[in-house]
Amino acid sequence: MSQKIKLYDATKCTGCRGCQLACKQWNSLPAGQTENHGSYQNPQTLNPSTWLLIRFDEIAAGDDGVKWLFRKDSCMHCSDAACVIACPSGALFHTSHGTVALDQKKCIGCKQCTIVCPFGVPQYDPGTEKVAKCDMCFSRLENNLEPACVKACPTGALQFGEAGEMREVIKDRLAALGGEGRLYGDQFVGGTHLLYILPADPRQYSGLPIRPQVPAALSTWKDILKPLALLAPGAVLAGTFFHYLTKGPKDVTEYGRKGDS
């Protein structure tokens, strides 16, 4: 299989949130009880049953103007993926498409990925004691289908294809935008498989890291401890131990609970 890239061209995004809904539909994710907190953005952050969230940022522009920025917040699918490095159980893995998928059956709920991900993507669900995140619709990719969010997008803000072809698309689009678009995602973590074209400085987007990186401490883990742990008869046990050492006992939050009636 070849490397795939999903492009999110924010210059074409209208914030209609068709993608946010399609993600829930394809992945059978429940809705939670939400409230309006003074913004269109809802839920307010990613959570175990929201793997794709359109963020809305308002920026003052000039004396009396405003910019309304939309951003698709979801897994960036790093080539150098901190979550995969940290994952002691092999639940998180690189697919042959270059994307990062998650085998929930193998997840031991150690939460390492939630700590090390520079984008804050993996979400721990205290109900199932497992993490959850976008796998770029691995099941669809395996059947030669584009991710559900891409299929739902009406404007072409989301596009998907072979890495080489997508780099051409990006090159053409950046040229057409004549300096008004910037590429985000190719400069760090070995390059991401979700790339953004942004019409504004990345610093103007809430929750978007400027220099995302794999935490340095992970190198030690990656190079020394993890191979040892995987050699050990019980990788699960090792992971759990590691988790206990770093995080202590389980902390349960109310986060992402489905609304009751």
Next chain:
Amino acid sequence: MTNHWNDIANSDCILIMGSNAAANHPISFKYVTEAQARGAKLISVDPRFTQTSAKADIYAALRSGTDIAFLGGMIKYLLDHNLIQHKYVEHYTNATFLVNPGFKLPGDNEGVFSGLEGSRYDKSTWSFQTDDAGIVKKDPTMQDPHCVFQLLKKHYARYTPELVSRITGTPIDKLLAVYEAYTATGAVGKAGTIMYAMGWTQHTVGVQNIRTMSIIQLLLGNMGVTGGGVNALRGEANVQGSTDHALLFHILPGYLKTPVASLPTLAAYNAKFTPATKEENSLNWWSNYPKYSASLLRSLYGHEVSLEEAYAYLPKLDDGANYSWLTLFDRMYNGDFEGFFAWGQNPACSGPSSNKTRAALGRLDWMVNVNLFDNETGSFWRAPGQDPSKIKTEVFMLPCAASIEKEGSITNSGRWMQWRYKAVNPPGEARPDGEIISELHYRLKDLYAAEGGPLAGAITQLSWDYGPKNAAGRIRHLDTQMIAREINGYFLEDVEIKGTVYKKGSLVPSFALLQDDGSTSSGNWLYCNSCTEKGNQATRRGSVDKSGVGLYSDWAWCWPVNRRIIYNGASVDPESGQPWDKKDPVIFWQGGKWVGDVPDGVAAPGSGRKPFIMKPHGVASIFGPGLAEGPFSEHYEPLESPVKKNLLSAQMNNPVIKRWDREGSGAAVDARATSDPRFPLVCTTYRVSEHWQSGLMTRWCPWLAEMQPGLFVELSPELAKLKGINNGDAVMINSIRGEVEAVAVVTRRLRPFNLDGNIVHQVALPWHYGWVTTRMREYVIGDKKPEVFTSGDSANLLTPFIGDANTMIPESKAFMVNVSKKGA
């Protein structure tokens, strides 16, 4: 739409005004984005900075209800700068026509046109000068002071940028930026399009808003061309279809007129509504009116009932009577009705002044609520604050099938009739609307047969060949394909036309072959050609675009006669026949015929045939005497306004709107508060992507409710500071008619307006919510609870009970409120 969705991609400049298409017609942005990628400019004019504005090259804010002032300024700008497409205006519009010298403009007549008598116009001066032969006098140089062009110039000369800015609150530099960008499409070969929706229609001057833009489009030569047109973005998938098939009281299918009491015979009816012209080269298509009315009567009553008898069966309106929404609900409120079918609608949330609507429902003996879910209308008697023991109305709930649970057609905004198949069976006892109507019809037939009644034949004689029949001659179930064929129409006898014999029982190929002698039927002449001996054209799925300009003529079917861009006869030079736009032509002359779209109204190049064939004179109306409030548009203030006077004239409001408000007396639901210090904020209602209409289908969907969980109101940081409101606070919004609670969304996307030196604030709230899906209401056994609750009730609790003078659509987009922190 005169054009169609895909065609937006061909535009050079897209004006989105009275619409937030990015949020409410998200798919349209596929084509808007495509046009932008080809270099088109996008302009957004809106009181709020919306998702559409976020994508626009130019954004201009205007105060709700001042669109005519804004656009009137554009007309002045393009005339002052001589940006009109001259040949187009001269040949294809009535700009050259000479008007009755007795006609007066509002600038010379206290803000009204000549002929105002009380609250209606005597239109006798809104006429053209004719010569002895009855032909309209014209001045091709357009210099005569009585010609339409000169009157137009004089009328809109009053709309200076300075005055427009004082009225609209739009800064002058923004006005000029919009004017300059849009009027650049007057260049030959350039096209600009308008995308509008309820932000234009839901005003006391709604139709005139659109007319102002129509004038602009004609002056710029943007009608009939690719990437141009006047494009109404419909609020539901099938609004166009339901209008075509006469959902409204004043029309019969195909925009034939509803008969009135003073027209007792078919001959009198046809004579009244069949226009005549002395104009050379004018096809005057409506001269075929008697063919369409006869064919409709045949479709209703079959071949055995004479045409005159069938006409006698049709219900007649009292002359001048109005049975639009506002009138009906006012009468219901006053106890004039016993029963009411609320069919596929939710008036308790969607109608204006909801407290009035909700009270009106309580004055019925019975109501039948046909819907997918329980709603605020069906359950009005147990709404918070209601006492069921005091309400006599008996409510029957009939569950119906959703669109995917039945087969049939929808006609989209672009006039495409598209066939849809059933995907799943309806749940439980739910039935398709058509089946419910069919059953109701048989019950009525039985009652009339048993008990008789005035004009019983109107019901008992109705033909009903809509499916396979049982032994008693009654249909067992509806076959929508048979309905499609009846809408198209049949030959009822062997008919010979121009040497070809069409056999009795065969489908009529096109409305040009319909007859006035009763030998053809057609349920809707506009759809004649949609379902012929070649099959049901709406089912076609040809996805190859042979035209190269996105017509996709083999995909589904488009009225009329599969013409994708109407008025396309105006897309070519009147003398040479060359397309104005040689790059993206709609039609062009090749090998002795027109190629491309189905040509509209054109004969061979240079023949002089006038392209606007639905107008008696064959040209488009810059001077349009058909509307209630004037042949040109004029700015009037909304019924409720923040200003004490109309800066343009002495006439404050549209002089010919029907008024229910009784200032200082009468019921609170009819009250109005204009330039009233208690209600200092301009308010408008709108929609969000995630919810649809009154929210009945979307509030029950947890994924959608999660994204937009409740009523909110958008206000500027300046106003929030003034009122001590923080982002996310619970606030109350009050109008003189009602109040709602909402969450404050404090945003720079709303800016205070400077109106003639005064700072005026505008607020805005969506109208999708209702109490039925809230957490706070009482649920009893058997009530479905939503998986995700929404909060808040209908924004229509605030809106005024007033409508447009032509259509009576309510003025939901401009009224006055106050906002305060809850509990403060």
